[in-house]
Amino acid sequence: MAIKYGRPIELREVSRKDGGAASPALDLTVRPRRNRKAEWARRMVRENVLTTDDLIWPLFLIDGHNKREQVASMPGVDRLSVDQAVREAERAMKLTIPCIALFPYTDPSLRDEEGSEATNPNNLVCQAVRAIKKEFPEIGILCDVALDPFTSHGHDGLISDGKILNDETVAVLVRQALVQSEAGCDIIAPSDMMDGRVAAIREGLDRAGLLDVQIMAYAAKYASAFYGPFRDAIGSAKTLTGDKRTYQMDSANTDEALREVELDIAEGADMVMVKPGMPYLDVVRRVKDTFAMPTFAYQVSGEYAMIAAAANNGWLDGERAMMESLLAFKRAGADGVLSYFAPKAAEKLRAQG
Numbered sequence: 553m554a555i556k557y558g559r560p561i562e563l564r565e566v567s568r569k570d571g572g573a574a575s576p577a578l579d580l581t582v583r584p585r586r587n588r589k590a591e592w593a594r595r596m597v598r599e600n601v602l603t604t605d606d607l608i609w610p611l612f613l614i615d616g617h618n619k620r621e622q623v624a625s626m627p628g629v630d631r632l633s634v635d636q637a638v639r640e641a642e643r644a645m646k647l648t649i650p651c652i653a654l655f656p657y658t659d660p661s662l663r664d665e666e667g668s669e670a671t672n673p674n675n676l677v678c679q680a681v682r683a684i685k686k687e688f689p690e691i692g693i694l695c696d697v698a699l700d701p702f703t704s705h706g707h708d709g710l711i712s713d714g715k716i717l718n719d720e721t722v723a724v725l726v727r728q729a730l731v732q733s734e735a736g737c738d739i740i741a742p743s744d745m746m747d748g749r750v751a752a753i754r755e756g757l758d759r760a761g762l763l764d765v766q767i768m769a770y771a772a773k774y775a776s777a778f779y780g781p782f783r784d785a786i787g788s789a790k791t792l793t794g795d796k797r798t799y800q801m802d803s804a805n806t807d808e809a810l811r812e813v814e815l816d817i818a819e820g821a822d823m824v825m826v827k828p829g830m831p832y833l834d835v836v837r838r839v840k841d842t843f844a845m846p847t848f849a850y851q852v853s854g855e856y857a858m859i860a861a862a863a864n865n866g867w868l869d870g871e872r873a874m875m876e877s878l879l880a881f882k883r884a885g886a887d888g889v890l891s892y893f894a895p896k897a898a899e900k901l902r903a904q905g
């Protein structure tokens with residue numbers, strides 16, 4: 553049958569025997585709206601679904617006890633002392649969120665040129681990992697590997713003459729990954745974008761007998777304006793000198809993202825990540841289609857802040873925008889999303905049953 557946008561040609565005579573005069577109906581065989589006529593019908597044809605298993609919840613840490621400190625540019629997000637982080641880990645577990653991610657606000661007195669606090673086995677992140685694992689060993693913990701929460705200049709690596717040193721930085725990152733893993737971290741997530749760090753970290757972990765520690769590589773991480781609120785949260789916004797364009801990717805590129813991902817897989821990444829999220833869903837789709845790897849996206853602080861701020865102003869329905877944005881990652885092919893909305897979204901998903 554020759555069907556092209558309407559009734560098959562062969563049937564046209566019959567359908568139009570009234571000459572089309574009496575009825576204002578269009579001559580349509582196919583009406584896509586039929587499948588959208590009711591909620592039950594929409595549920596039948598729904599292609600993607602968001603569940604609590606898709607969520608990774610990033611938490612910010614701060615020194616102290618029984619302390620929660622609001623992050624001004626991320627309404628609804630707090631920096632947490634270790635005991636409070638343990639409570640939130642429990643909340644995550646009850647909400648069946650499989651994994652949390654930890655990011656420290658390092659006391660300025662502990663920051664230096666080399667980010668030496670990053671390799672202190674008793675730093676804030678390691679303390680939190682141990683405390684959470686002690687009470688709730690069954691929740692997954694992901695730790696970021698990069699020097700920016702620890703350096704006085706706010707960069708992810710070591711600097712000499714204004715240049716970010718690659719190979720020297722990688723050596724420090726391996727030690728950072730080791731102290732975090734020895735504290736009990738389950739997933740090491742290098743976010744630094746140095747070349748060769750995944751291979752070096754894998755080798756370091758294996759040599760230390762930490763064969764089961766996974767690596768989720770921030771493989772395609774772009775130099776983005778959307779990290780602004782995160783840098784407030786970890787206290788590197790004011791100190792950061794210059795930008796990160798010599799190591800993070802140019803937002804104009806996607807072929808380059810595929811090459812970065814390919815390298816990280818070859819170097820031993822168990823999972824790969826694209827970051828930021830919403831403005832880079834095309835990259836998520838290409839990465840998933842090309843490599844068929846467990847693929848994650850990071851809905852970053854700026855994306856969270858945009859939705860939260862607009863919602864707080866009454867400019868959009870915050871809950872609906874949150875759920876729509878998270879589902880978009882699934883549609884783009886992501887297996888999961890790091891999102892500051894994780895607990896709120898999980899509560900909503902569980903209320904829906």
Ligand SMILES: NCc1[nH]cc(CCC(=O)O)c1CC(=O)O
Nearest residue numbers: 698700743778779782852853854
């Ligand atoms: N390397 C550190 C790191 N790890 C995660 C983020 C951003 C997360 C967010 O914006 O939510 C950053 C910031 C940066 O690269 O400057």
Ligand SMILES: [Mg+2]
Nearest residue numbers: 745746747812
């Ligand atoms: Mg790389």
